Amino acid sequence: MLLQKQFFGHESVMMLSKELLYISRSNISTEINKTGSWRFLTPIYQLKSSPCTEKCPLSQDISRIEMLVSKGKFKEAIDLILLENPFPSVCGHVCFHTCETACNRKSFDEPVGIHSIERFLGNIAIAEDYKLNIPIISFNGKNIAILGAGPSGLGAAYFMRILGYNCDVFEIKKEPGGLLRWGIPAYRLPDLVLRKEILRIESLGVKIHCNSKETVDSLKKSGKYDAIFIGCGYGKPVKMGIDGEDLAIDGLEFLYKIRNGENTDIGGHVAVIGGGNSAIDVSRSLIRIGATPIIFYRRRIEDMPAFKEEVEAANVEGVEIRELTKPIRIEKDSEGLVITLNNNNTFKAQHVIKAIGNEAENHWKLLLDSKENFSKFSRTVLVNNHLPIVLGGDLVNPVKSVADAIASGKQAAMVLDSFFNHREVTNSMDIYTGGDRKNRSKHITSIEEINLDYFEFSPRRDSEIEEAKRCFNCGICNDCDNCRIFCPEISVNFKDNKRSINLDYCKGCGICITECPRNAMGLREEA
């Protein structure tokens, strides 16, 4: 009874008589009232997945990266990228950012400029000559041979090295990079960026052998390797199957020449056949060497598989696109070439460049015909006849893009490692190696789960920090502290940079969850 009296502690207040001012006031702490006993739902800190990460072929922890950038923690953000992607600046330049298409913020105002923030971070890492600070497993004694130093081969080498393998990369050309080096024009991807990011991979101890003549058979015979990865890029042009096709120059070859600093001897009107990124790359490169490109595309402009931004840029630069046209014959005359189109019109040009697509070399395709000991993964194929061989890159990747190619190499690393170590293959190296992200819920936060009261409409910002602040940080905690501030029972504790809930007092009201702007909490029913 004494306790109750102290707790209820009703008293009058000075200067007015007790009879005139009698209220309930107590100097005894309310701690004796363990409101936790009222609880039938328990809040938990439950980080969730974000749609951008889900859509990123490399499963980069985007919401957390943006959160770190918004706080100026660039180094931590770079580490977080490098855990999942060896090419932040390359991707920041050329990736077509499916993340932004998935961004929850797009239904609010505009998606976050994830792509430019990634480029910003990648460039800082290059400019500062940033030393990798991610866990790297020491050599485990196993050797891996990698054929092809394109994005998938280099990706495979990087991630295999992280997982403890010794990697030799064999490249037929004189410099590594594959399509990144020889296929993408320098105005889109500066040389320095690629060189520096490849150097970072080499700094881990990955050896790249250029001008190599090694083949699958020669590697097998050498007996030096425990597994082989083949980065099966699309390097062979597809045939149009029309008369006079030989008169057309291959688009990749043209781009190679330019990237190799050769004189192309091309000028005047140039017909570019195709509607993909190569066709645009070729056309924009032609503009840069003073030629006049005209794109002939068999479908409508809006059907072009090239990235929209690239098509727009080509337009701005003066590239003419003729839709719903395709050549049916190419002939030579005294002035140059005459192209007969499907509408029976003819077009005179000095040159024709075909960029209708490429495919893998036949001997790689043959490997896929193997029926035995063949396991198919989302981006790779494992063939295991005495020696495990993983095929990656464009040949087996559903989407042919730089990020997808790197992701294929990453998956190959996990496929081979799990072959030796029996672990579950995922998209994220952090999850694969049992990092913090393993504890996150697979649930993808939707915009309905974001508390939009905490966000203001804002167009994209020029400053990366300001732009990163626009990110909802879907599903992750950014230390906003709302859960602690709004808890009516003061039952959220913050100690050693970690929040915890004092269940003696948490009554399960769920205010913390409602006030969490980014769905980083959840309610669990009491058992």
Next chain:
Amino acid sequence: MRQVLEGSHAVSEAVRLAKVQVVSAYPITPQTHIMEAIAEFCANGKMNAKFICVESEHSAMASVIAASAAGVRTFTATSSHGLALMHELLHWASGARLPIVMAEVNRALAPGWNIWMDQTDSLSQRDTGWIQLYCEDSQEVLDTTLCAFKLAEAINLPVMVVLDAFFLSHTYEPVDVPEQNEVDKFLPPFLPRINIDMSNPCSLYQMAPPNFYMEMRYSIFRAMEETISKFLEVEEDFYKVFGRKYGILDSFQCDDAEIIIIAAGTTASTCRQVVLDLRETGEKVGLIKIKMFRPFPKKLISDALSNAKKIAVIDRNCSFGVGGIFAQEIKSALYKNKNMPTVFGYITGLGGRDVTPKMIEEIYFKTKEEHYPEKESIWFGINYELFRN
């Protein structure tokens, strides 16, 4: 300094002069001008107050309750539906014994939507434990608002200053706006009895079980009783500085009056003229203006009416099922009178309908000529034509 102000701005000026520290309100016609001016004062530095924007009147009252419990002088204003929405927290404010001051602009409740003058909104809140003071003109609005802070803080109960929609809130009149140093003489800085002191933590308003609760209600009841004398003290203090006072009741020409009209708000002002006009023709008529409705000054009323033969109460409100609310309260106050006057209860001027001098005159003569009221509540000025098919 004498200025031409609308009633709303008379409130705003008083709030500024009272150096209120926290203001929170949600706009509603006809209260809006009050808060607009205060918001400007806060924005341009004329007031050093925190203006809390909220999403409803319920939250506005909650905000000032919290601020007041933290120990600062607070103010809010509302009207009609806004007041109705506050209802729960009106009980809380008085139960918590917080000296909050609120301006209440008398406006009708919907449906039919009606933004005009009607007393039903404030009178519906008569049991919430708020002191209610009704004003007749803009000067009285300003003076009463200043007094309201002193009274609330003296007695630890919230005060509602009530003014008629448009007739008062939107009508311009000359008003003497006092100087700050004079106001400071009358109204010192707020010294809270109840406040949150971080150096001496306490919990306020926790659970009160049956063995404590009733005493708390008794305490409010007793404080209300003390309010009558405390109000007179406050008015006396005000009078010393500013030379103006209004009284709990204002008896006008009542000494030899046989028939006394009772009204509140701007209607009382109209009645004064009618009384003077009728006096000139030899009628023995007087007026009592009721300023304080809560606590209801029963003793003062019964004394003031002890010699009257008939009373005509003008109610611009209705408690459905009973009648005019002022009339009820007055009848109850007269219960112990030896010479019980006959009370004529008139319900008129609802929803902003004018109560003209001619109507008041008619009310007077009807009261004079009829021996006994035909009905307990006489609806005066009903247009029965509207009911015809």
